[in-house]
Amino acid sequence: MRSPSKSTDRSVEGSVGGQRRAPTAIVIGTGFGGLAAAIRLSVKGYAVQMVEKLDAPGGRAYVHKQDGFTFDAGPTIITLPHLIEELFTLCGEDMKDHVDLRLMAPFYRIRFSDGTHFDYSNNDDAMLEQIARISPEDVEGFKRLMRASEQCFQLGFVELGMVPFETFGDVVKAMPNLIRMKAWRTIYSLVAQHIKHPKLRIVMSFHPLLIGGNPYSVTCVYALIHSLERRWGVHSAMGGTGAIVNALVKLLEGRKVPIRYNAPVTRICVTDGRATGVELENGEVLNADIVVSNGDAAWTYRHLVEPQYRRHWTDRRIAKGKYSSGLFVWYFGTNRRYEDVPHHMMVLGPRYKGLLQDIFKNHTLSEDFSLYLYRPTATDPSLAPPGCDSFYVLSVVPNLSSGTDWPAVSAQYQDAIAGALEASVLPDLRQHVVSSRVTTPQDFQDRLWSYKGAGFGLEPILIQSAWFRPHNRSEDVAGLYMVGASSQPGAGVPSVLMSAKMLEQVVPHVKSYA
Numbered sequence: 090m091r092s093p094s095k096s097t098d099r100s101v102e103g104s105v106g107g108q109r110r111a112p113t114a115i116v117i118g119t120g121f122g123g124l125a126a127a128i129r130l131s132v133k134g135y136a137v138q139m140v141e142k143l144d145a146p147g148g149r150a151y152v153h154k155q156d157g158f159t160f161d162a163g164p165t166i167i168t169l170p171h172l173i174e175e176l177f178t179l180c181g182e183d184m185k186d187h188v189d190l191r192l193m194a195p196f197y198r199i200r201f202s203d204g205t206h207f208d209y210s211n212n213d214d215a216m217l218e219q220i221a222r223i224s225p226e227d228v229e230g231f232k233r234l235m236r237a238s239e240q241c242f243q244l245g246f247v248e249l250g251m252v253p254f255e256t257f258g259d260v261v262k263a264m265p266n267l268i269r270m271k272a273w274r275t276i277y278s279l280v281a282q283h284i285k286h287p288k289l290r291i292v293m294s295f296h297p298l299l300i301g302g303n304p305y306s307v308t309c310v311y312a313l314i315h316s317l318e319r320r321w322g323v324h325s326a327m328g329g330t331g332a333i334v335n336a337l338v339k340l341l342e343g344r345k346v347p348i349r350y351n352a353p354v355t356r357i358c359v360t361d362g363r364a365t366g367v368e369l370e371n372g373e374v375l376n377a378d379i380v381v382s383n384g385d386a387a388w389t390y391r392h393l394v395e396p397q398y399r400r401h402w403t404d405r406r407i408a409k410g411k412y413s414s415g416l417f418v419w420y421f422g423t424n425r426r427y428e429d430v431p432h433h434m435m436v437l438g439p440r441y442k443g444l445l446q447d448i449f450k451n452h453t454l455s456e457d458f459s460l461y462l463y464r465p466t467a468t469d470p471s472l473a474p475p476g477c478d479s480f481y482v483l484s485v486v487p488n489l490s491s492g493t494d495w496p497a498v499s500a501q502y503q504d505a506i507a508g509a510l511e512a513s514v515l516p517d518l519r520q521h522v523v524s525s526r527v528t529t530p531q532d533f534q535d536r537l538w539s540y541k542g543a544g545f546g547l548e549p550i551l552i553q554s555a556w557f558r559p560h561n562r563s564e565d566v567a568g569l570y571m572v573g574a575s576s577q578p579g580a581g582v583p584s585v586l587m588s589a590k591m592l593e594q595v596v597p598h599v600k601s602y603a
Contacts, residue, residue: 148537440457
């Protein structure tokens with residue numbers, strides 16, 4: 090369905106007292122997508138203001154500080170750092186003067202339930218040595234898989250990554266690339282075609298879980314992540330991910346872009362089919378020529394745009410979507426350090442396929458789990474008091490479709506995770522925890538306004554990607570735009586930053602204003 094704004098969004102101009110004025114934009118939400126969109130729009134010539142529901146910037150990348158510990162709330166894996174650097178360059182700044190990124194080595198440690206582990210990196214010699222130790226017959230298979238990943242990178246990222254799929258014709262143009270990648274296959278099936286050992290199949294297929302997708306359902310196009318990481322590495326910021334957020338906020342301050350906190354938007358104002366501003370929870374109306382939502386797309390349409398303006402994203406269509414997983418995140422600080430634990434670690438349980446089936450298909454909360462353990466103090470001890478460690482542990486769980494009563498089960502689930510960590514990589518954990526907080530899918534819905542408590546919007550299966558995913562230019566309301574994990578091209582910090590960059594192809598043309 091072509092955007093109703095396609096023919097009317099080519100220019101936005103206004104005048105004050107007969108003088109031309111800069112067009113105005115309101116950006117809802119200060120996650121990575123919103124901050125990047127605000128920077129790009131301000132450089133493009135818009136007078137931008139931002140509104141944020143929370144009391145500080147970041148959205149899912151919010152920072153919790155308590156008891157002397159700093160906890161990154163959400164994204165912690167930084168790839169494609171040049172997309173961040175580009176934002177500083179647009180503002181005439183050098184990112185290195187504001188953000189200190191460190192290359193991780195290894196990128197991740199994947200620990201299996203039998204106590205063995207695999208260190209995943211872009212060091213080919215180290216990777217091949219580990220593969221040969223586990224399964225010599227998979228050495229050549231790994232090389233073939235990397236060639237397939239490189240093909241997905243060229244066809245899916247280089248050639249299609251920045252395409253704002255607005256019409257079905259865009260899909261038709263992309264079909265030759267999709268056919269060459271055999272995009273209807275899942276990433277797990279692609280990996281299994283080349284890799285035989287079950288442990289190595291997990292190592293090479295787990296990435297979609299970091300963006301809420303099931304490796305047994307997500308398109309094999311996501312194999313391109315291997316190539317992205319091999320090219321540009323996996324980084325972390327000194328000071329945590331929040332240091333990047335704060336640096337982007339300072340860029341906006343330098344561009345005179347105001348941010349209003351504690352200002353939830355309850356309605357996107359629409360007149361004659363066009364977005365004209367937003368209404369805040371306190372009843373205040375802010376007018377603008379365009380509105381950009383960095384909020385969850387399903388929530389934005391379902392709760393902020395009145396039904397009569399939604400012919401495409403109706404309540405029925407939104408409800409029928411297949412949504413990404415939920416996330417249970419336990420943030421904790423310890424009064425000792427665990428030097429054997431790297432920055433990023435996957436602590437796997439005894440099941441893989443069965444567990445994923447429970448999460449994504451059966452929508453049931455299992456007694457077992459696989460965990461992502463984040464220890465930023467492995468790189469930056471300043472994120473905890475001296476002699477202490479800052480952690481979070483993330484368990485992929487069903488979204489709220491499961492009907493789980495999280496207030497009732499949260500404490501028990503947290504204790505089970507603590508027990509599993511004690512038995513594996515964090516001995517005597519519970520007696521050393523001195524700071525603790527928890528986020529559940531219920532919090533994602535109530536605090537972050539994420540539909541069904543899903544962490545990443547629609548699950549990135551093929552029929553919910555590209556043209557089938559919420560467009561950057563709204564299909565329903567002229568002058569309304571979407572950025573962030575739940576819009577095109579998808580979830581993950583690189584994709585979110587790309588969604589903001591794609592705005593430059595679809596927002597109205599703006600001339601320079603003195």
